[in-house]
Amino acid sequence: MACNTDDRKLSKQSTCWVGTNLGILKSVNIENCNYENYFYSGETISTVDRNISIAKLIWGDTTNSLFVGLHNGLVREFDTNSRVFTRQCNVTDNKSELQGLHYYNNTIISCTRAGRISAWPFDGDPLVISTGNLSCMSGQPNSLTVATGGEENDLKIWDFSMYKGEQTLPIFQSKNVREDKLCMRQPVYITSVDYVPNSDYKILITGTGYNQIRQYDTRVQRRPVLDTRIGAFPITCVSAQEDFVIVANSVGTVQIYDFRKQSLRGNLKGSTGSVRDVSYDRGYVGVCGIDRFTRIYTEDRKLVNKVYTKLEQTSILLDPQGIERLMGKDTDEEVDELWDGIQPPAKRQKT
């Protein structure tokens, strides 16, 4: 795809939203190979800092509102139509870095590295649960349920609709895998977790710092139903789909693992540095990392395009409208028009 950086008109259409380590939200247009920066009101390029590094991007009620979680615990709402930040609030105790974010029904659920999971209704006091060290959190869509994991803190699922004070127990608590042949306990270090869609959110995938991919089925057992090793470097993020999972690690290897066949489909080539986030939407994969490039691939592992965004990226979210535009380009429009133009033959009259 040719890059046309002069075409500024089309840059308002974004293919994906990217969060950077300086707190700048970027709208990347993959077709025109350019991007646009968005600052919170009062901030400029000369005042932004690494303290307001973006930790997580999530959708609000619709794809018109985007919640931007910062490492220092602030959450800012961004309106994707008018393209301005509308409001911000604090969702942590400011003692530790924000690690994960989830939104449902006017409630923001956040978790910090020190292990404080809290649900913040827009009107009311926060509900807090404390647990061990956390490094990742994934929310179940349309629910107040989140799955968490961290270093020496195995997978746990918490439901805030059944909240009973700070000592609330998780609704699911996984068990560590069995000891190895030498009867040694296996260390636990979950770096990323994701729900598998179309499984009633009963199946989860985790990636670990010891380069393992684990599949948990909460209906079956507390130990993982699938446990494999991929590559030789820590896994930084996973994105689970119906029958495969996209796995990325700290040296920039992005792979698609088919957990039905239990084999690798192949690599998404190109990334040279640690991948921080992977996003999937209807056959397209967005990859961002500290090599400062945003890359979009198709599901059959072909690079659509890449954009240099000048800053280290921490989080990516594909825009559904942008993906629809990309999908529209793929289908042969001329042929479709030709078919549409053809008049159906007149009904033959009975004689």
Place this chain on the structure above:
Amino acid sequence: MWKNLDPTSTRSIPEQVQVTENERRLRELYSLIKNKRKKSELYNKHDTSKRKLLRSGKIKLRALRREFGEEKYPRQEPQTLENTRVPDETIVDKDDLEVKRDFETDELSTYFKGDFPPKVLITTRYKCSKNSYRFARELQNCIPNSVAMPRRVLRLKKIIKELIELKFTCLIVLNEDRNIPNGILFTHLPSGPTAYFKLSSLRRGQSIKHHGRSTPHYPELILNNFTTRIGHTIGRIFAAIFPQKPDFTGRQAVTFHTQRDYIFFRRHRYIFRNKKKVSLQELGPRFTLRLQWIQKGTFDTKYGEYLWLYHRKTMGTNKRKFIL
């Protein structure tokens, strides 16, 4: 063979290269030589150079240049791998605000803002040979405020923890293979970044002809051709090892010159001969570096995040594609 240079047919030959009468006679004389090899040798001696020049139109151009001047027919620059390099997206304008802000807030920014001198520890791998230790001593001579220490059986991560408490700003570790130094690691403290280089063509100062003796003045630093984003990171890693304010009275300069992804280290003293002439005296050591990987944070090869990693397969084999 004689088709073009046959005196009777001078279609494509410009006037200046027409075969002279003298040459034609010579050729007739050569044809009498019985020794085939000698004969062809003499023929070639007279003709090939001219034919070659004809083919490239060099003579024609030279004549035109003589007539109309060099401005109208300029001398062309030779094509090299550097000036035909594959365009890199990460080479941006110098005054780009975003990249500038990125530098202003990165891990090394505290060093570039403040004017405290760096404090460096140079050490080697376990059980190094005397070659490595001698090289470490030479580096110590070259880097102000540095200490060269023999490595005891201590883990790097443990050393780094202690160095941060002692307020060191950089750790340099030398690696060796078969008693020859072959790698060098730079870790900036307390929060990185870390870079590992392959080291080759090492020459100690003593073995350089007409080498000079160094003085403890702070040297000037020259960083050449670090253009891409990764190049800038590497340039900053080198710059943060040396004090920011050089002693100009010492007239010493340390150079990191990059060409085709190789980094050449040289150290000189400049001497003013007269008002126009300056000469250089090399002080040593002299070595070449090749980037292997860069990491965010301090040394942690297993669980750290890599900014870039040498991987021939994914980098491709294009010789005109450079990363620095």
